Amino acid sequence: MNTPIESRARRRALKTLAATGMALGGLSLGLLTPAQVLAAAPGMPLPDEAVADTLVRLFGDRKPQPAGEHIKLDAPLIAENGSVVPIRIESDLPMAADNYVKHVYIISDKNRRPLNAKFTLTPESGRLSMATNVRMAGTTDVRVIAEMSDGTLWEAKQEVKVTVGGCGG
Amino acid sequence: MATGQVRIRVPDGVKAGDVVTVRVLVTHPMEVLRMEGGKPVEKNYNFIHRMAATYNGKTVFEAETTQAVSQNPFFSFPVKVTEPGKLQIQFEDTEGRSYTGETDIKF
Structure with a gap:
């Protein structure tokens, strides 16, 4: 009882x-929409997934187009230490009030959890020019995807050879 | 260096309307896997997952970072300045701690 x-x-x-x-x-x-999944577990690592799944989760069926001259991705050709890979992004994409780069994603294809970081910019940023250091598990492509405020996606890609992988990722 | 120390650098000689590149570095271990009894534990991560920069109270740059950002995260980002003011940058880690740094942009 x-x-x-x-x-x-x-x-x-x-x-x-x-x-x-x-x-x-x-x-x-x-x-749940991708934004909700990202927000659902603040601070928890993203799920283990292949890069194709990450792209679908972030952008749905929108396909990024090659940015060509619009985005200059500066990453080392050979990174000796995968746990600190400097990435620099310069771009001539417009930053006007009605048409600007809203988000920038850094994705390392072969990482266990491919999304490295997501950045949010505003028209007040003036010009897209930024840098950060990321971890990479092994030799793979690094993609930088810029999402414009109207939803257009631009992609720049470069292969980085990693001598010693930064663990986890 | 103590964890959570935020260091911000802005260039000198800024003029109104310039796009300023702000460089910021925060001291943080960005632990990927924590070991317990010699074994990695698939939870209890500790990394910075959010960063926000405000200029004169207005958000100018935000980042959602994952465990795949290097130890002692470094970011540089652009801000277009039209008037002198205070730049404040806040970091949050997964254990709920937040670290703040601020600097003045002078003309």
Whole structure:
């Protein structure tokens, strides 16, 4: 025979269990949009996935077009240490109030979790010119994808040979 | 260097309307896997997952970073300045701590 307090605790536990189940179901059915998935677990690592899945998760069925001269991606040809690979991005894409680069994604194809970082810019940035250091698990392509405010995607790619992989990634 | 130290560098001799490249470095281990009893634990990560820069209270640059950003993260980003002001940069890590640094951009 349960005391009232015990049964209340049990009911609460069951309720939590049900809610968790629903949340998991939502994820596996792909009902959540990419933004929600990114926001759902702040600070938790992204799922292990192939780069194609990452691209679908981030951009859906939108295909990036080669940026050519528009984005200059400066990364080392050979990086001795995969845990610090400097990446520099310069671009002449417009930064006007009605048409500007909204997000910049850095993606390393062969990393266990390909998305390195996502940046958000504003028209006040003036000009796309930025740099950071990323980890790379091994020799692979680095992609930089710029998402314009109207949804157009521009992609620049370069292979970086990594001598010693930066663990995890 | 203590964890969470934020160092910001802006160029001198800025004029109104210039696009300034801000360079910022925060001291943080960006742990990928934490070891417990000699074994890696697939949780309890500790890395910086968010960075936001505001200029005179207006957000100018944001970053969502993952565990695949190097130890002691470094970023450089552009800001178009029209008036002198205060640049404030805040980092948040997955353990809920936040680190802030600020500097003045003078003309």
